[in-house]
Amino acid sequence: MKTSLILTVALLLNCLFPVRSFSQISEEESAIIISMKDKEKLTYDVYYSLNEKYNSDIFKKMIQNELQHKELSAGLAGKFGINISVNSDNEVGKFSNPKDQNIYDEMMRYGGYSLLDAFRAGARMEEINISEQSDYISKSSDEEVIKVFEIIEKGSEEQLRTFVRELQEEGITYKPNKLSQEEYDRIVSVKDENKAKKDKNN
Secondary structure, eight states, rough: OOOHHHHHHHHHHHHOOOOOOOSOHHHHHHHHHHHHHHHHHHHHHHHHHHHHHHHOOOHHHHHHHHHHHHHHHHHHHHHHHHGGGOOOOOSSSSOHHHHHHHHHHHHHHHSSOOOOOOHHHHEEEEEEEEHHHHHHHHHHOOOOHHHHHHHHHHHHHHHHHHHHHHTTTOOOOOOOOOHHHOOOOOOOHHHHHHHHHHHHHO
């Protein structure tokens, strides 16, 4: 499964973009790519750990999604010849960046009480991701970087909708913590459109 996923992502990147050198992007964009890769590792670890505790189909799906996001960001780094191995933290739940370590620890506390609390933690995680991804995109000028980041951002928005939907089905209204109410409503409203289409077809 993982091998097939890596090959699929590699093929996608090779079709979209030719190999280019690190010198063709700015130092800031290089740092942004590394930061994105680290954030995807953080998100994967959060969902992996929560799934270990709750054995949830939702988190199993999220883990697969995050594997794809990790490979996309790592593939982008490879395209530009950016060495990310020195920043790699292979152990689950361990991070050299104190900010990432704090976020992981917080998500484990938030999600440690029940599966519904874990969904809340997942929604918070995706809010952080979307906020940072939007910032990354705004600071990037390279078409390749922006295109990959937009793919990852759309995935994060879909995952936020999934967590919110799971909470709503239990009668829980999720309130955004990181995103503005306007931005949150914009993202969640897409779910309602998709649901309407699904209901119409049934």
